[in-house]
Structure formats: structure tokens, C-alpha cells
Amino acid sequence: KAGVTQTPRYLIKTRGQQVTLSCSPISGHRSVSWYQQTPGQGLQFLFEYFSETQRNKGNFPGRFSGRQFSNSRSEMNVSTLELGDSALYLCASSLFGGTGANVLTFGAGSRLTVL
Amino acid sequence: TQLLEQSPQFLSIQEGENLTVYCNSSSVFSSLQWYRQEPGEGPVLLVTVVTGGEVKKLKRLTFQFGDARKDSSLHITAAQPGDTGLYLCASSYNQGGKLIFGQGTELSVKP
Numbered sequence: 001k002a003g004v005t006q007t008p009r010y011l012i013k014t015r016g017q018q019v020t021l022s023c024s025p026i027s028g029h030r031s032v033s034w035y036q037q038t039p040g041q042g043l044q045f046l047f048e049y050f051s052e053t054q055r056n057k058g059n060f061p062g063r064f065s066g067r068q069f070s071n072s073r074s075e076m077n078v079s080t081l082e083l084g085d086s087a088l089y090l091c092a093s094s095l096f097g098g099t100g101a102n103v104l105t106f107g108a109g110s111r112l113t114v115l
Numbered sequence: 116t117q118l119l120e121q122s123p124q125f126l127s128i129q130e131g132e133n134l135t136v137y138c139n140s141s142s143v144f145s146s147l148q149w150y151r152q153e154p155g156e157g158p159v160l161l162v163t164v165v166t167g168g169e170v171k172k173l174k175r176l177t178f179q180f181g182d183a184r185k186d187s188s189l190h191i192t193a194a195q196p197g198d199t200g201l202y203l204c205a206s207s208y209n210q211g212g213k214l215i216f217g218q219g220t221e222l223s224v225k226p
Contacts, residue, residue, distance in 0.1 A: 033213070042217070042219055043158075043214075043216035090158075104214065
């Protein structure tokens with residue numbers, strides 16, 4: 001079965017611009033989580049969506065937002081980009097989410113560079 | 116604030132050597148997962164441990180979960196160049212879909 005698909009894989013933006021990243025989960029998976037990965041901070045949780053509702057949110061400013069559609073596809077948006085937003089953005093899907101032993105399948109990520 | 120501490124951060128060894136990576140927390144884990152990430156890819160789940168004292172084996176990889184469920188280790192026997200990658204431990208601390216990751220251990224196995 002197809003894995004988690006993230007688009008675009010690479011993108012370059014300048015400070016002040018905004019960006020939208022897309023994630024298509026594994027077919028049948030209803031939970032989508034987003035993570036930011038940087039060399040300094042490692043992998044940090046952004047938010048989780050389940051059945052079009054945000055169920056968990058990490059400690060990121062309001063410039064970071066997301067949504068989930070009825071087909072479970074998800075998008076995340078970052079507005080007013082800053083240099084520090086340069087990172088690998090990873091999307092992960094799971095069947096239900098919300099369990100103690102949550103099994104996530106990650107996509108390959110979207111590499112964002114902010115100049 | 117829940118924190119996962121991994122050690123060592125970097126490890127460079129020769130093919131055939133053994134190694135151990137550690138993951139510790141001041142809080143009790145509900146469960147603990149180990150992932151491996153290769154350059155240009157997302158993390159891939161290796162194992163989930165749930166019960167204190169649990170030991171799981173995956174070929175040359177042995178995963179242990181501490182009795183108190185506050186620590187875990189990953190031991191690789193006779194490392195191979197294909198084991199090269201970033202090893203990450205993660206736990207949800209019962210917060211559903213939110214995983215907290217350790218900083219990772221960058222492993223390089225030289226032929």
C-alpha cells in the first residue's frame with residue numbers, strides 16, 4: 001500500500017512569505033500529526049488532527065496552523081516566515097491516534113529553507 | 116516539561132563492533148518507541164516496548180525497557196554499515212498522538 005506522501009519535498013522561501021505543505025496519509029488512516037525537525041531542537045510536535053479536528057497542539061506560535069480534510073489529507077501553513085523556520089517538516093499518519101502505544105508512519109518530509 | 120535524554124549524541128565505530136544507545140526520562144513512560152531515520156527520509160519505527168523489564172530482539176538489535184519504565188536501551192551486535200543512521204527514542208507519555216522525541220543518536224558504522 002502507498003505510504004505517507006508529502007509535497008513539496010523541497011522549497012525555498014524568503015522571510016515574510018508564507019508556505020503551505022501537504023500530507024496524504026496512508027489510506028484508511030484518520031490521524032495525521034506534524035513535526036518539525038531541526039539540528040538544534042530535534043523533532044518537535046506541532047499538532048495532530050483526527051477526523052478534521054485538531055486534537056493536540058505543541059508549543060509553537062500562532063503562525064503555524066494546520067487543517068485536515070474529510071479525506072484525511074492534511075495541510076500545514078506557516079505565515080510570516082522567519083529564518084528559524086528552516087527545517088524538515090514531517091507528517092505522520094496512524095490508524096486512530098490517541099493511544100499510549102501510537103504507531104506512526106512518517107512521510108519523507110518537506111525540506112523548507114527560508115532565506 | 117517532559118524530557119527524553121539520549122546518549123551518546125554521536126557514535127562512530129568500525130564494522131563488527133557492538134554498541135549501546137540509552138534513553139532516559141525523569142517521568143514514567145506509558146510506552147517507548149525506537150525509530151531509525153536515514154538521510155532524506157522520515158523516521159521508521161523499529162520497535163515499541165510497553166511492559167517494564169521487557170526485552171525485544173530484531174535481528175542484531177536488542178531493545179530493553181527498564182523495570183521502572185523510565186529508561187530504555189538499544190544494543191546493536193556486530194554493527195554493519197547499513198546500520199548507519201539517526202536513532203531516536205520517543206514516547207507519548209499517554210498524551211495521545213503527541214510523541215516526545217529524544218535528541219537522537221547519530222550512528223556511523225565504517226567498513
